[in-house]
Amino acid sequence: MSHRHAIASPDDPLLAELCRELAARADALDDSAEWPAEQLGLCRQYGVNRWFVAPEWGGAGWSELDLMRGFLRLSAACLTTTFVLTQPLGVCRRLVAGENPDLRDDLLPRLAAGEVFATVGIAHLTTSRRHVARPVLAASPIDGGFVLNGSIPWTTGAVRADYLLTGATCDDGRQVLVVLPTDLPGFSAAPPARLVGLSATCTGAAACHDVFVERRWLLAGPEENVLASRGAGTGGTQTSALALGLASAALEFLEREAARRDDLTAAARSLREEHEQLETDLLALASGAGACSADELRARANSLVLRATQGALTAAKGSGYVAGHPTGRWCREALFFLVWSCPQPVMAAALCELAGLGD
Numbered sequence: 104m105s106h107r108h109a110i111a112s113p114d115d116p117l118l119a120e121l122c123r124e125l126a127a128r129a130d131a132l133d134d135s136a137e138w139p140a141e142q143l144g145l146c147r148q149y150g151v152n153r154w155f156v157a158p159e160w161g162g163a164g165w166s167e168l169d170l171m172r173g174f175l176r177l178s179a180a181c182l183t184t185t186f187v188l189t190q191p192l193g194v195c196r197r198l199v200a201g202e203n204p205d206l207r208d209d210l211l212p213r214l215a216a217g218e219v220f221a222t223v224g225i226a227h228l229t230t231s232r233r234h235v236a237r238p239v240l241a242a243s244p245i246d247g248g249f250v251l252n253g254s255i256p257w258t259t260g261a262v263r264a265d266y267l268l269t270g271a272t273c274d275d276g277r278q279v280l281v282v283l284p285t286d287l288p289g290f291s292a293a294p295p296a297r298l299v300g301l302s303a304t305c306t307g308a309a310a311c312h313d314v315f316v317e318r319r320w321l322l323a324g325p326e327e328n329v330l331a332s333r334g335a336g337t338g339g340t341q342t343s344a345l346a347l348g349l350a351s352a353a354l355e356f357l358e359r360e361a362a363r364r365d366d367l368t369a370a371a372r373s374l375r376e377e378h379e380q381l382e383t384d385l386l387a388l389a390s391g392a393g394a395c396s397a398d399e400l401r402a403r404a405n406s407l408v409l410r411a412t413q414g415a416l417t418a419a420k421g422s423g424y425v426a427g428h429p430t431g432r433w434c435r436e437a438l439f440f441l442v443w444s445c446p447q448p449v450m451a452a453a454l455c456e457l458a459g460l461g462d
């Protein structure tokens with residue numbers, strides 16, 4: 104593969120070129136459910152990894168607004184690849200917001216260069232399994248660090264990761280946030296789950312059995328609710344951008360069909376107008392000038408992506424229900440947004456809409 108220049112901005116023609124290459128591989132990736140190594144390699148060559156990191160650590164330091172514009176384009180081309188990329192982005196953000204400058208200065212340049220892959224496993228501290236009485240992942244302080252025992256229920260690419268950012272709970276209820284090298288003794292990643300969609304993200308569980316993590320890998324804590332002040336919540340603009348990107352792919356298909364079928368015109372126009380308004384609200388929120396909350400945006404984006412993908416399937420008729428047709432894949436991928444990092448208000452809004460209840 105020849106050397107490629109890095110994408111300089113969301114308006115760079117190279118981004119359109121990368122998206123064409125990703126889109127051309129998306130159906131085969133879904134069929135194989137294999138890790139998107141080729142796609143991630145392309146993204147690395149185009150400099151996508153550098154978007155997430157400030158120039159002082161070798162990155163391009165894209166603004167939140169430009170990041171959202173970039174993710175809108177990438178997720179329309181291949182949601183699987185784009186979602187995998189959100190994991191090192193999450194690690195980069197938490198490294199910057201953390202309390203360990205040595206760890207930050209070591210890892211950020213390597214993440215910007217795409218030399219290592221780091222992922223996030225914090226669902227057990229946010230939306231997954233918080234109802235259980237005992238910690239899913241427990242941390243026991245000892246001299247020089249912590250011993251971790253338990254499971255990490257949902258981790259994207261754990262079987263492929265060099266590092267896993269995760270959180271664990273001490274006996275006194277305080278929590279720690281650590282960057283876990285995956286080659287530490289006692290760490291293991293289970294075979295990835297076969298998902299309804301996005302199986303190629305290799306998402307599944309990981310486990311720790313007497314894993315000793317030195318203090319040099321400690322990012323924050325021990326403290327109460329270690330994620331609260333570090334931008335680690337759920338339902339933010341990033342996930343909404345991915346939903347709107349997928350909706351855009353479905354709408355483009357629906358509009359192509361509507362160009363030759365008058366019965367589809369009104370529906371395509373209405374969905375496109377809704378998408379344009381949502382994209383405007385997303386970018387306003389990303390720039391700090393939004394009039395709606397992140398949860399409100401996420402609920403609306405979830406609703407739209409479900410309706411847009413099912414609209415595309417409806418337009419495709421029977422052929423869309425045949426395995427391998429992109430509209431069927433888009434419908435399965437849209438279900439992802441109902442379950443992944445879905446805050447309670449967003450879930451409640453989805454259930455109300457499905458039940459036909461008013462606001």
